[in-house]
Amino acid sequence: MVLLPTWMILAIPLLSFIINGLFVRRFSGHLAAKIGTIAIGFNFLFSLALAYYFFQSGELSTLEWHTEWLRFQSNLIIHIGVMIDPLSAMMLVVVNTISFFVHIYSLGYMHDDEGVGRFFSYLSLFTFSMLGLVVAPNLFQMYVFWELVGVSSFLLIGFYYTKPSAVSAAKKAFIVTRFADLGFLIGILLLGYLGLSVNQGQISSVYSPLDFLFLNNPDVGLQLASSGLLTTGLLLIFIGAAGKSALFPLHIWLPDAMEGPTPVSALIHAATMVVAGVYLVARLFPLFNLAPVALEVVSWVGLFTSLFAAVIACTQDDIKRVLAFSTLSQIGYMIFALGVASDLYPLGYTASLFHLFTHAFFKALLFLGAGSIIHAVHTNDVWQMGGLKKYMPITHITFLVAVLSISGIFPFSGFFSKDEILTAALESGHMTHYLVGLFVALLTSFYMGRIYFLTFWGQSRSHENASHHPHESTWVMTLPLVLLAILALSSGWLPFANYLWFAHKHDHHSLNMTVAFSGTLAAIIGLSSAWFLYSKNNFSKVQKIQTGMGQAYQIIKAKFYFDELYLFVTHKIVFNKIAGPIAWFDKKVVDGGVDLTGEMSQTFGQKLTLIQTGQVQNYIIWFIVGFITVLTLYYNTVL
Amino acid sequence: MNSHLLEWLIMSLFIFCVGIYGLLTRKSGVGLLISLELMINAGALNFISIHRFLYPAQVDAQVFVLFVIAIAAAEVLLALALFMLLIKKQQPVDITQLNHLKH
Amino acid sequence: MGILSLIVFIPFLTAIFILFAKSPKTIKSIALAGTGLHLLASFVLTYLFFNSPQNINPDPTGLSLQFVEKWDWFSSFGVSYFLGVDGISLAMILLTSVIIFTGVLASWNVENRSKEFFALLLLLVTGVFGVFVSFDLFLFFIFYEVAVLPMYLLIGIWGTGPKEYSAMKLTLMLMLGSAFLMVAFLGLFHLSGLNTFDMTKLAQVNFDLQTQRWIFPTLFVGFGILGALYPFHTWSPDGHASAPTAVSMLHAGVLMKLGGYGALRIAVYLLPEGAKEWALFFMALTTINILYGSLGAIKQKDLKYFTAYSSVSHCGMVLFGVATLNFIGFKGAVLQMVSHGLMTGLFFSLIGMVYGRTHTRIINEMGGLAKVMPWLATSFYIAGFASLGLPSLSGFVAESQIFMGGFMGNPWHDLTWMRVLTVLSTMSIVVTAVYVLRGLAQVFMGPITNLHFNELTDASLTEKVTTALLIASLFFVGLYPKFFVDMIEPAINPIINRLNM
């Protein structure tokens, strides 16, 4: 239908990775950068055209192309393929746009970095694996690209490999996501097994048991649900999703992932990779729908994460850490929106994906804006900025647009998507979710207002000498900011509901007035309190609040000591208490056992030599004694 | 009244055991040889007595004993030659000291 | 003189030629030429194998062997020189020829007495090839011994560290293993009543359950000792740590696969009832093997011990695959043999190269090498990612097969137990990730620890060729597993039919 075969969308980033990675990078980093950007640019246009044609054609889902990759059994064959359906089309657009803007932005940001070639080849690798994940027709291929996304995020976080903190952050990210992928893999095995036992049923063997079209097929779902293992399978898979989207227990790696260059944080840790978990749950939503227990877990984990992250975000000093926690909180929003959705109230499904769509734009904008600030001021610490309004007008305005959008002020996209989530929670009767959601909205606008006022308003608190004023970034960096700001503005008005829906299409697109009003009110309260506390330069009032909260403030600031807890568990428990003893046990006991047999034979030999005294008579005695015993034995037996 | 083969065999066995006793107690090399002679003699006696009681007509036993005597002679000769060597080195012919093989 | 005898004896002939060569230069080039020729021969063999008529309609009952060469050797004992190749042996031959080729390349700078070194190395490989193609138990045992014995000299003379001790320990334990095998083979020979060592004929005999109950464990443990089964794996860390690069490449890469290969080909194929009795026990043992090996690797200080423990864990997966007794599990076991062979080959060659430069293998003493040797660092990371099972690399393909096999269970064992063991061994992918990344980050990432690392050079040409070849094969197996899957599946059917009989 589109002029080019759809697998091109995968092939181009892969090609650019191979070309850049193996050849171009050695000669000139900048050439590699240009090749990467052009490739992704083409991909961006291609995905727009793809989405446009797909939504025109009105088909439900088209399996564009697939080839056999790995054959487990005759009835369990894994295909690599490209499947376009509303969900993956939307994701294609999101991933490609953000990736394209980040590529343009990085042309400026990474310009004087000596590893620029390496950076752009990793970016193409990441985009390739993310697209592979998005268009995967079956769960196994999604797992394959899931891991590849994990590796590319590992490489990108650890880009400044000479910095030990970046290296350990990359290692931490990979290990935590790898731990979650363990759950994902076991979930796949379980679903594969269940699928096999169902496959013998009436569904023809067109699909292999792990294909989404097979799994999401209603009557297959019913058979799976009847088997009783479905909830455990889905929960295992949700663990995988929680790992990648940094939900509550597995969130520790995201704040540290900020060690990577800012464009990386913008692309991976704001817009694309972290929403892979949301995408997975959305992709398997028909199955999740049949397992209400699993959905409950999903909603509660999402809710708690959003609250937990929003609270921590208010206390952080590093601008990128604040944005990381805000991402956490927004993803919590999307997850609990999916959690509250069901075939009775399908609004949650659309709301969550709509929020994913809009969040990608304004969060990427926030990160890129923060990047250009850091680029100008050379520090992440919010307390050393201030008064940048005068020096960086474009960044200031675009940042302001993003802050208003994320807090959910009317004309901006955040308002519509967050609004829909809250209405979905309200309509489906999840009152606690609605109230906590509102409170989180307030917190969101508060901490966003806080960093906005701290960085742009008041006097400049940077330690550098006053003469060197921070200057606005070059056009290459500000152009994506402006484009993203426009998108942040316009994406709210997109009639999302009639493209992406579950169970039945909404006929009307009405705003639930109570939710709209309460949401905006929460946003205004948050922003004004932030303005009240942080806009002037005297922070006496802030000090008062901090001392007022006393110890609680420190705990929150230290992210509830989860990092230390994980470090304790891994280092103390696993390394010293389990791996250490095993290594010792292996060395001493098992190895010792073998050496022991060696020593035993040696000492036994030693003892024998004592008999050779050298005295002739002893030998005679031994001879005769031997003679006698032999004779007696012989005669005893014979007679 | 005539003697029985058993007495003869026991007699030679007795001499043989006395020889063993001598072998184990003697310290000097020559003492060893003496008890050794006894044991060889006991063997020869045993041989002849069995021959005489069981196969009086054959001659083999006597041939054997002659050979035994010859070998005993050879053996003593060699032993004494070795003892001469020891004497030359002014070492006592005391077998308890002769344990160089052990080291 | 069929192609199989050629395959087996090319390394032997090269060894003979080497003995006549004078300067180290000619020695190495002859060795390289020989192994290169061998690589070619194995590709030709694969080509012939794939489109020979018999492969298209293999008969389901017996082993579908090709290029069979069968001559009576000691007819009174029923011993015959019986060579044949099927999917599994072909996969192993390909693996071994790649590993020996890169092994010779990796030991390019062995200086002292290189003549004997290469001759022994090629002798060892001859034994290995012999094992993979021989289908007569007696011949199998002879080649098995030929493969094991040169190891003592290779480690004893050219090794590092406590080389005599570990060479002695390694050889003695492997001898213990072959003692078990000898007992089992003779048991099979006598109890079959056919007065023959020919495997295909022995496969027709249904031994009574009593004999199978004792022969199977002896066989499995005998092969397990070489395949690093849990309690008998202690020779492998010391052995590999003090072996020179090419030897540990060959040993971990190929020799340990003899264990897995033998367990599958002989133990399970000839004694199906015994297999059904014991499989769950050995599955539990290998689960310990997997977790134990990977956990043990976390605290290792020396790079070679680090890789040795990881290969203990990966070889445990091979035996785990064999113990699952189902179609996917067997296929996973063979794939894991191939993938792990390549992985450890790459790992040990890289360690050899790094050791050649920094002259230390202690992980803490090294740091920040990535800046100085980017090629080695990237290939080390690719090897690391392959070993932790990253998709698009061979590790993932093999491990997913094994875990899927373990999860699917088999009709003779209760499913929940197998599921529990599979979940436990799947956890090893996390532990592997932990120790691989920790080790590599310590060695390559971060600032350069001591200054005179700065003038270290990156990979030379031969090293680049070695690593490139191995990495390419890792990616090939990872990206296009269909090639190996189509090759292995027809070879596994007879084993499965025998089990279901």
Place this chain on the structure above:
Amino acid sequence: MIIYLLFFLVAFFSLLAVSSKSLYHSAIYLMGSLSVTAGLYLILEAEFLAGIQVLVYVGGILVLLVFALMLTQSDILVNDQPTFTKKIMAFGVSTSVFALGVWLLSSLHLHSIILPTASSPAPSIKQLGHAFLSVQKNGYILAFEIISVLLLTVLISAIVIAKKEKA
């Protein structure tokens, strides 16, 4: 009757030979015991053997022994008194051998065989000579030659060993 006397004499002499302190006495007692056994041979009608015994054993070997005793002159020759434990051990060993032998011999129930009367003639010396040199099946010519070679080598080697120092 005479037999038992001779038995007693032999036993007496050999016991003394073994247990006497000084070696001279034990050499002489050995001579006595050997000559008494020669007498026993006579009783067993092996006259030639008795002659040889006296001639070679007593005359030859013992002379050599005494000759060696004279040469060694070391003190241990005079009082070769073994330690007590050694005696006990040796006594224990020899009695156990004796007891074993007696037990075996008695179990062979030989006592029924008695000394044959003069009726069966003992082999004459002519027959003995024939046996030594005959080449037929049961001839000992080969053994005879070998023993002669053996004696020759022993002689030569004894001389070589004994006088090695001087050269």
